[in-house]
Amino acid sequence: MLELAAANLLSPIVLSFVLGLGAALARSDLSIPEAAAKAMSLYLLFAIGFKGGVSVADHGVDGTLALALIGGIILSAGLPLIAFALLRIVSGLSPTEAAAVAAHYGSISIVTFVAGTAVLEGRGIPSEGYMVAVAAAMEAPAILTALWLVARGAGETRSQGRGELMHEVLLNGSIVLLIGAFVIGWITGPAGLSEIDSFIVAPFKGVLCLFLLDMGIVAGRGMRAGRGVLDRGALAFGLFMPLVGAAAGLAVGLALGMMPGGVALFMVLGASASYIAVPAAMRVALPQVNPAVYLTLSLAVTFPFNLTLGLPLYVTIASALAGGG
Amino acid sequence: MLELAAANLLSPIVLSFVLGLGAALARSDLSIPEAAAKAMSLYLLFAIGFKGGVSVADHGVDGTLALALIGGIILSAGLPLIAFALLRIVSGLSPTEAAAVAAHYGSISIVTFVAGTAVLEGRGIPSEGYMVAVAAAMEAPAILTALWLVARGAGETRSQGRGELMHEVLLNGSIVLLIGAFVIGWITGPAGLSEIDSFIVAPFKGVLCLFLLDMGIVAGRGMRAGRGVLDRGALAFGLFMPLVGAAAGLAVGLALGMMPGGVALFMVLGASASYIAVPAAMRVALPQVNPAVYLTLSLAVTFPFNLTLGLPLYVTIASALAGGG
C-alpha cells in the first residue's frame, strides 16, 4: 500500500499537479491560457467518453449497466444528505452554505475520474467501460437534493427558474460531450477507435499531465485566495468527506458485483467533488453563498487529497475486496 | 452506395459533427474556445498542405498540374454565374444578395475538402497531391465574378478599395498557410515528412473529429439563428447547388483525365461553399447584404449536406466514372 502510494505520488501526473501547486503558492506567474485549459478538458472528456463507448461495444453491456446508473444516481442524491449533516455538526457554515457545499460532494469531478482510470490502466486492473456513463449520471442529482435541503429550511430559493436551471445542468457542455463521445465510441466500436487512437489514446497521459499542471495552479491560487474563508471544521470536512463518499461508493460497487476497477471507480466518484457543473448551478440558484467557500473546499482541499492519497487508497481497497469476485 | 453512405454517416468524423449539431440545437452550452478552433484549423491546413506537397515531391508533377489549376479557376469563376441565375429564379433574394451568395458557391470550403481526403484515404482511393493547390486557387476567382455581377447591375460596389480587397483575399491566412505548407512539403519531401509525421499524420483524423464537433456547433447555432432569414427557394438552392457544382467538378476532372480521387476532389471543391474567405470579402465589399443570408446557407445547409450525404455520393460517382481510367 505505501509502496503503491509512493508510486502514485511519483508519477508524472501527480508531480505535474504538484509543480502547478508549488508555482502558484510561490506566486510564480506560470499560467495556462484559459482557452488551452478548456481545450484540454474537452479533449480529455472526448477521449475518455469515446474509449468508454468502444469498450462497451467491445465487451457488450452486461446487465449491470442499468443498475450501475441507478446506483450512481442514488449515491449522488444521497451523499449530500450525509455531507449536509456532517457540515452542520463540524463547521460554522450556515444551512444554505452547507447545502451548497453538500451538492458538490454528491456530484463528481470528472478529472479525478480520469486520473483514476489512468491509475487503473497503469496497474492493469480492468473496469467496466460504461462507468463514464455512470459518472455523467452522477453530475446532477446532488443539485436537486441540495435545493430541496434549502427549500425545506428557509424556502428562499427562487423556484421559478428551477426548470431552466436543470436544463442548463443536464445539457452543460461537459456532460453532453462525455455522453456524446461515449455514444460515438459505442456506435463506431474498435474500428472507429483504430481511426483516431493515435489522437485519443497515445497522447492521453501527456495531456493529462499538462491539464493537471493547470489544476495545480488553480488549486494553489485557491489555497492562497481561500485562506480565512474556511474554518477548521470545514477544512477537516474536505479531507474526511471523500472517505465517506468512497465508502458509500465501495458499498454500491460491491453490492452490484462490479469488477475491481469498477468498484474503485465507484469509490472515486463517491469521493470526488464537483468543480464545474455544481458551482455554476449554485451561483444561479444560491447567489447569496460566497463561491469561495465551495470552490476552495472542492478544488483546494478535496481534489489534491483525492489525486495524491485518495486514488491509491481506493484502488488498493477495491482490488483487495473485489479482487476475488 | 447506400452501404457506403451508411459507413460514412457512422464514421467518428461525421458523428462528431452530428454531436455538435445536436448540442447546439438542444441549446447546450458546449463550445470550443475560439482560439482552440482556430488552432485546429491552422493545424489541418498545415497538415493537408504539407502532405500534398510531399506527395508531389514523391510522385512528381505530371503535366496536369497547370491544367488542373486553370480548370479550378474556371470552375470557381464560372459557378457563381450558374448560382446567381438559379437564385434569381428560385429565391426571393435581391440581385446583390444573390451575387453575394453566388460568390460563396464558386469558392470552396477547405474543411469539406479535408473531410473528402479523409474519406478517400479511408477507402484507399488515390488522388493527385497537388489538389490542395487547386483548392487554394479556387478561393478567390468567384469573388471577382460576384463583384462583376453586382457592378453590372446597379454599379453600387465601391471599386476604389478593389485592389486592397483582392490583396486581403489572396493573402488571407488560410491560403497563405495552405500554399506555404504545400511548398514546404514539396521542398522537404518524404524526408521532411518523416521528421514530423507523428504530428501531422497520426493525430490528423482525431483533430478533424474535434474540429467537426465545433463546426457542428456552429452549424447548429446558424440553423437556430438563421431561421426565418431564408425562404424555401433559398433553402432548396443550398441543397441543389452542391449537386450542380459537383457535376461541373466531375466534368472538369474527367476532362483532365484525373485519377478517381482527383475527380472526386474536383467534385467536392465544386460542391462546397466558402465560409471563411468569401464572407469576409463580402462584408467589406457588399456591407448592405445581411451576412446571415450567406452564412446560414453555406454553414447550416450546404456544409452539413456535403459532409453527410454529398461526400459518399461524389466519391462513389467518381470511382465509377473515373475508375477505369
Next chain:
Amino acid sequence: MLELAAANLLSPIVLSFVLGLGAALARSDLSIPEAAAKAMSLYLLFAIGFKGGVSVADHGVDGTLALALIGGIILSAGLPLIAFALLRIVSGLSPTEAAAVAAHYGSISIVTFVAGTAVLEGRGIPSEGYMVAVAAAMEAPAILTALWLVARGAGETRSQGRGELMHEVLLNGSIVLLIGAFVIGWITGPAGLSEIDSFIVAPFKGVLCLFLLDMGIVAGRGMRAGRGVLDRGALAFGLFMPLVGAAAGLAVGLALGMMPGGVALFMVLGASASYIAVPAAMRVALPQVNPAVYLTLSLAVTFPFNLTLGLPLYVTIASALAGGG
C-alpha cells in the same frame, strides 16, 4: 559546412519560420491565436525540460553539472558587459538603452535552444541532458548586470522594487516550468518518459514547426514595425553579437570538457538573446527605454540569424573542436 547549412535551411522547422516571416512581410493576416502560441510554448518547455531530466536520470550526473551551472551564470552575467561596450561604440543608443539591450544578449532564448537540440538530434550528436538547467540558470544574471550598469551611470533605476523584480524574474512561468519539468523527468526517469513519450517526444518537432511559424510572423511584424527604430550600428550589433556570445560559449564549453553537443548548446545559449523574461523585466525597471529597440534586435534580427545560419555554424564548430574529446 555549406551542405549542412543548406540542410538546416531546408528543414521543415526553418522553412516554417520563413513562411511566417514571409506572410508577415507580405502583410497577410495569417496569425496564430495568442492562447495557442502560449500553449505551444508551454508544451515545448515542458517537453524539453522533462527530456533533459530523464536523460540525467538515465546517464547520471557527472561532476560537470555544478561547473556548467556556474559557467552559464558567469556567461550570462559577463556577456552584457561586452554587449554594452560594443553598443556604445557602434550604435547611437544611450547608455540606458544600451544596458537594456545588453541584458537581452546575456540572457538566452529558449526557443533557439530548443531548435538547437533538434538540430543535434537530427545529426545524432550527444549532449548533456542537464543543459536545460544551465539554460534556466542563464535567464536572470544578465538582468542584474544591466541594472548595475545603469545604476553605475546615472543611478536612475528605482532600486526600491529590485527585490520584487528579481522575484518575478526568477519565478517567471517559463523558468518554473522548465526547471519543474526537468525535476519531474529526473524523478520519474525513463519509466515516466515511457508513460508520456507519445505526447512529448513524437509530436515535438511538428509542434516546433508551428511554433516557429508563429515566431516568423512575430519577427516579420517586428521587422516592419521596427524599421527606423535602429541605426545601422545597432543592426550590425544584432548580427555580430551572437558570434561573440557563441565564441564565449565555446570557450566555456571547451574549458568544462563538455560533449560536442554540450559545447554546441553553450554556444547557442551564448549567442541567443532573450525575448520573454528580459523584456518584461526591462519594462518594469527601465520604462523609459522604448521596447521596440530591444524587441526588434532580439526577435527580428538575432533570432532569425541564429535559427538559419547560426545553429549549423555553432554545431559544426563544436563538433570539430570538441569532437575528438
Next chain:
Amino acid sequence: MQTHAAKRVEITIELIMQSRLTRALESAGVTGYTILPVLGGSGRSGAWSRSGQVTRASGMVQVICIIRPEKLDPLLDAAFAVVEPHIGVVTVTDTQVLRAERF
C-alpha cells in the same frame, strides 16, 4: 457632425447570468447591446482573475447598452431585477450618439 443625447448603461455581471440579463433587457424593449469580456476584478466578494478558471462559476462580462434617455427607467428596472441578488456593478453615463435613428 450632428450627435444626439443618449445614456450609456454598463452592467458588470457574472458570466453565468449573462443570458438571463440579455433576455430581461430584450423583454424591456432594449434593442441593442454589446458584451465585453472581463479579465478580472476585485470587489466586496474578493478578487478573481480569468486565467486559470476551470469552472463556469466565476468570470464576469460587461454588458453595454446605448439607449435613448426616455428608455432608461424600464431598462434599469429590468437589469436590477436580474442583478440584485448577484454581485456586479451598474453605471449610467450621459453620452452622445451618431445615427440616433438606430436607438
Next chain:
Amino acid sequence: MQTHAAKRVEITIELIMQSRLTRALESAGVTGYTILPVLGGSGRSGAWSRSGQVTRASGMVQVICIIRPEKLDPLLDAAFAVVEPHIGVVTVTDTQVLRAERF
C-alpha cells in the same frame, strides 16, 4: 490632481473594418487609440457571439479614442465615412484626462 477636458469616442465596428477605421483615424490626425475585444452583442442585424466563430466575417471590436475637444469633428467625419455603410455604434462622452500634453 490637475485634469483636462477631453472627449472619449467609442466606436463599435466589425473586426474586418478595424484596419480601415484606424487608418482613417490616423489620416484624420488622431494620434492614439485603444482597441478592446468584443464578446458578442445584439442590434438591428441580430445577435452574434464570438464563441464558435469560424469565419472572419463576423466579430466586432471597440475602438476608443481620447481626444482634445477641438479634434472631435475631424475624427467623427473620418470615422463616419468608414462606419456609415456598416453596422456599428459611435458614442461620444465628455471626460477628463491626466497628462493632457499627450493628446
Next chain:
Amino acid sequence: MQTHAAKRVEITIELIMQSRLTRALESAGVTGYTILPVLGGSGRSGAWSRSGQVTRASGMVQVICIIRPEKLDPLLDAAFAVVEPHIGVVTVTDTQVLRAERF
C-alpha cells in the same frame, strides 16, 4: 430608479504593471475595480497588437474603478505614481451608479 453620482476612472496601462497598479489602488482605499483585456492600440510609442505577442513585455489592460467623487483624489495620486514613468492613459468620467452603498 434611484442613482448616485460617482466617478468612473479608466486606466489603460501595460500588462506588466497591472499588479503594481492594483496594489497601489488597494492601498489608496479603492475597494473595487474591473480589468478589461485590450487587443491593441496606438500611441506616441507606436502601434501594437496582441496577436502574435510572444513576450510578456507588451500588452495592455484597462482598469476601471467606479468610486465616490470624494475618493477621486487619493485614487488619482496612487494611480499616477505607478503610471507616471510608463506609457498609458487615465480618464475620469462623471457617471451614476445603482446600489451606491457598495462604493
